[in-house]
Amino acid sequence: MGGLIHAYYDCVSPYSFFAFTHLQEVRAVLASHGVSIEYVPTSKKGNQPPWLVPAKAKLGQLELERAIKYWKVEPFKIPKIFPILTILPQRALTYIKHTYPTAQFENTAHLYWQWFLYKHQDISKPDILRELLASPEAGFSREQAEEILTIAMTDKKWKEELTATTQAALDKGAFGAPFFWVVKTDGHGRTVAEEPFFGSDR
Incomplete structure (x- = not known):
C-alpha cells in the first residue's frame, strides 16, 4: 500500500504555507509508508479570503493567530499589500518545478512565503x-533568475501550464487553497481510492 498527495497551493495563502511547512516536516514519515507528495502551484484570481469580508474579519484574524500557534511557525502579520495577484510568481514556480531539481523548486516556494508573509514584499512585481530569485537563498545565478523571470512573463507554455493545473484543481472541487487530492494505491501502484481535502488542518 502507498499513495500520493497532490498538494495544490497558492503563494498568497498563509494556510498554504502552514500546510507546506507541515508536509515538509512529516515527509520522511509519509515516505516510510510509501506516500509521496507533489506540490502543484495554482493561481485562482478573485478568491476572497475570510478576513477581507467585514463580517468575518475579526474571526479570521483570530483563526490566523490560532493557526500560527498550532503549526508552531514564526509569528507574522498579514501584509498590507494582501492579497496580491500571484500569476507571475506561480508561473515562474511552475517553470522551476519542471526545469530544476525538486529541492530547489520547494526551496523557492518556501522563499515566496518568507518574502511575502515576513518581509511584506510584493513578489507579484517583476523587480x-x-x-x-537572484538572492543567495534561492540558489540561482543572476542569469538563471533573469531567464526564469523572462520565461514566466513571455512564454505561453508556462501560462497554459499554470492555467491547466489551476483548472485541474477546480475540476476536482477546489474553491481555495490549500487543496489536496489524495490517492491511495495498492502494492502494484494501481489506484484503489482517491479523495479531496481542503484546508491546512486536514
Missing part, C-alpha cells in the same frame, strides 16, 4: 521577484 521584486527578480531580486528574490
Whole structure:
C-alpha cells in the first residue's frame, strides 16, 4: 500500500504555507509508508479570503493567530499589500518545478512565503521577484533568475501550464487553497481510492 498527495497551493495563502511547512516536516514519515507528495502551484484570481469580508474579519484574524500557534511557525502579520495577484510568481514556480531539481523548486516556494508573509514584499512585481530569485537563498545565478523571470512573463507554455493545473484543481472541487487530492494505491501502484481535502488542518 502507498499513495500520493497532490498538494495544490497558492503563494498568497498563509494556510498554504502552514500546510507546506507541515508536509515538509512529516515527509520522511509519509515516505516510510510509501506516500509521496507533489506540490502543484495554482493561481485562482478573485478568491476572497475570510478576513477581507467585514463580517468575518475579526474571526479570521483570530483563526490566523490560532493557526500560527498550532503549526508552531514564526509569528507574522498579514501584509498590507494582501492579497496580491500571484500569476507571475506561480508561473515562474511552475517553470522551476519542471526545469530544476525538486529541492530547489520547494526551496523557492518556501522563499515566496518568507518574502511575502515576513518581509511584506510584493513578489507579484517583476523587480521584486527578480531580486528574490537572484538572492543567495534561492540558489540561482543572476542569469538563471533573469531567464526564469523572462520565461514566466513571455512564454505561453508556462501560462497554459499554470492555467491547466489551476483548472485541474477546480475540476476536482477546489474553491481555495490549500487543496489536496489524495490517492491511495495498492502494492502494484494501481489506484484503489482517491479523495479531496481542503484546508491546512486536514
